[in-house]
Amino acid sequence: MRMIEITLNGKTSRGTVEPRTSLADFIRYDCRLTGTHLGCEHGVCGACTLLVDGQPVRSCIMLAATADGADVRTVEGYRGDPVMDIIRECFGECHALQCGFCTPGMLAAAYDIVKRLPTADRDRIREELSGNLCRCTGYLGIINAIELALRRLAGGDGAQVSTRG
Amino acid sequence: MKSAAFQYERPASLEGALQILSENEGARPMAGNQSLGPMLNLRLAEPDLVVDISRLPELRRIEDSREAIVVGAGVRHADFEDGRVPDVLGGLLARVARGIAYRAVRNRGTIGGSLAHADPAADWPTIIIALGATLQVRSVRAERVIPASELITGALTTSISPDELIESIRIPRFDPARAEVRAVLSGNGLSPVIMTATGRAFSTGINSNGASVIKEAVRDDLEAHGFQELPSYESKLYQTSMVRAALGIANA
Numbered sequence: 062m063r064m065i066e067i068t069l070n071g072k073t074s075r076g077t078v079e080p081r082t083s084l085a086d087f088i089r090y091d092c093r094l095t096g097t098h099l100g101c102e103h104g105v106c107g108a109c110t111l112l113v114d115g116q117p118v119r120s121c122i123m124l125a126a127t128a129d130g131a132d133v134r135t136v137e138g139y140r141g142d143p144v145m146d147i148i149r150e151c152f153g154e155c156h157a158l159q160c161g162f163c164t165p166g167m168l169a170a171a172y173d174i175v176k177r178l179p180t181a182d183r184d185r186i187r188e189e190l191s192g193n194l195c196r197c198t199g200y201l202g203i204i205n206a207i208e209l210a211l212r213r214l215a216g217g218d219g220a221q222v223s224t225r226g
Numbered sequence: 227m228k229s230a231a232f233q234y235e236r237p238a239s240l241e242g243a244l245q246i247l248s249e250n251e252g253a254r255p256m257a258g259n260q261s262l263g264p265m266l267n268l269r270l271a272e273p274d275l276v277v278d279i280s281r282l283p284e285l286r287r288i289e290d291s292r293e294a295i296v297v298g299a300g301v302r303h304a305d306f307e308d309g310r311v312p313d314v315l316g317g318l319l320a321r322v323a324r325g326i327a328y329r330a331v332r333n334r335g336t337i338g339g340s341l342a343h344a345d346p347a348a349d350w351p352t353i354i355i356a357l358g359a360t361l362q363v364r365s366v367r368a369e370r371v372i373p374a375s376e377l378i379t380g381a382l383t384t385s386i387s388p389d390e391l392i393e394s395i396r397i398p399r400f401d402p403a404r405a406e407v408r409a410v411l412s413g414n415g416l417s418p419v420i421m422t423a424t425g426r427a428f429s430t431g432i433n434s435n436g437a438s439v440i441k442e443a444v445r446d447d448l449e450a451h452g453f454q455e456l457p458s459y460e461s462k463l464y465q466t467s468m469v470r471a472a473l474g475i476a477n478a
Contacts, residue, residue, distance in 0.1 A: 063234060079231065080231075080232055080233060080234030081228065081229040081230070081232055083228075083229075083267075086228070102227055102228070103264035103267045104260060104331065105264075107328065107330065110330050116304075116330075116333045117329060117330040117333060118333055118334055119330050119331065119334070121263075121267065122259055122260060122263030122267065122334075123263070123334065124256075124259065124263075124276075124278070126234050126236070126278065127236075127256075127259065127278055127280055169330075170329070170330070173329060173330075177329075189328075189329060191328060192327065192328025192329065193328075
């Protein structure tokens with residue numbers, strides 16, 4: 062067993078973990094934050110994507126022990142971030158979620174896209190989202206939402222939502 | 227699935243990591259965990275001990291000289307993608323890096339880990355071989371330099387011993403007066419092609435027997451087979467197969 066300490070959504074979380082414990086399992090079972098979803102558990106589906114030191118990371122293939130000392134943000138900790146507020150607003154307006162299973166990971170990916178690629182076009186958004194699977198929406202609403210968020214963050218009114226595929 | 231149980235060490239130095247590897251036969255080094263992690267969770271790998279080398283500063287160094295760049299094995303794909311590694315090859319390294327998996331994977335995965343894992347579908351091994359890179363490999367016993375072309379002996383198999391670590395990768399610069407990188411096709415990750423202004427083309431891949439393949443051909447031959455850069459994944463796959471045919475490389 063190993064003692065670890067992470068900053069989780071701005072608060073210190075300590076725990077004793079087995080070395081094999083993933084960051085996702087530590088957050089879900091030890092910290093009791095179940096907004097981080099586990100789909101494939103081998104780094105393919107992207108559902109467990111969250112922000113480690115501000116960067117999107119697969120929490121199913123990052124060991125909790127490796128994350129010791131890191132700053133971790135999950136879907137429970139996004140409120141109040143002005144960029145994430147706009148992204149979430151756009152997800153709602155564009156119907157970018159149905160069952161919601163992929164949404165925590167999608168939000169982490171979307172946050173990375175708007176922060177890192179402020180001029181991304183629809184093709185680039187698609188490319189960047191290729192690591193996050195959604196089985197409900199067909200992606201169109203998610204792409205629309207990110208495009209709209211980019212426009213709003215750039216200062217446009219963003220009232221028009223593209224319906225192009 | 228969840229990984230089988232293992233012990234875990236996170237040494238503070240490269241020497242410490244090498245010492246632990248030398249004393250534990252069933253130990254596996256873990257850098258970004260983006261290849262080992264899935265194998266652990268699928269229980270395709272069940273090491274007794276995982277040695278976490280993800281934070282070792284010795285593996286994160288980047289040196290730039292007139293002849294080459296030397297990149298620490300722990301440098302991440304995103305470091306290439308974002309330009310934190312000097313762009314000495316006309317944007318080639320950044321472009322290869324951007325094609326690796328997804329951003330969340332590139333934020334953790336390392337070039338050394340990709341090479342040591344030796345997945346035939348990986349992007350770095352083929353390109354590093356094509357560029358004529360050499361690897362600095364260390365253990366407590368010895369330090370040695372091996373050409374990248376001698377690294378991979380088969381799928382998921384390398385010439386590196388279990389007690390050794392790749393410390394850095396030395397990538398020679400192209401002489402801009404004589405050559406420049408023109409394009410790379412890496413649609414299926416098996417057969418990137420680098421063309422230079424002098425008309426030399428390199429293609430590398432791992433054939434069905436697991437051996438490395440390196441070929442050269444003149445640009446005219448490639449152009450005669452319709453070689454050009456195309457944007458989509460499918461067209462790259464198609465072009466890659468065309469180029470392979472032009473170079474006489476059997477599809478694996």
